[in-house]
Amino acid sequence: MKLTMLTGMGGPKTNLTKGDPHECDIDEAARLVRAGFATTTSDKDAKEVADAIAKAEAAEEAAAKKAAEERAKKKGDAK
Numbered sequence: 001m002k003l004t005m006l007t008g009m010g011g012p013k014t015n016l017t018k019g020d021p022h023e024c025d026i027d028e029a030a031r032l033v034r035a036g037f038a039t040t041t042s043d044k045d046a047k048e049v050a051d052a053i054a055k056a057e058a059a060e061e062a063a064a065k066k067a068a069e070e071r072a073k074k075k076g077d078a079k
Contacts, residue, residue: 001023001024001025001029001040001048001049002022002023002040002042002045003021003022003023003024003029003033003038003040003041003045004019004020004021004038005017005018005019005020005021005022005037006036006039007036007037009037021041026048026049027052029045030049030052030053030056033049033053
């Protein structure tokens, strides 16, 4: 997937500046777009990234709900 960077990003194997193209997989693309670091270069990619972001957000929400239920159960058991 091809992205255009909106901000700089660097690491051991990466050195990108604003406006640079960046090739990555869908998961990394979703993280970068969601964080505001990059944007997609095509409508097709935008749809794929939006779907990946929605899937990630649903998984995070489910995990948070499960953790809250476990905390509530643990708190109830402590009484």
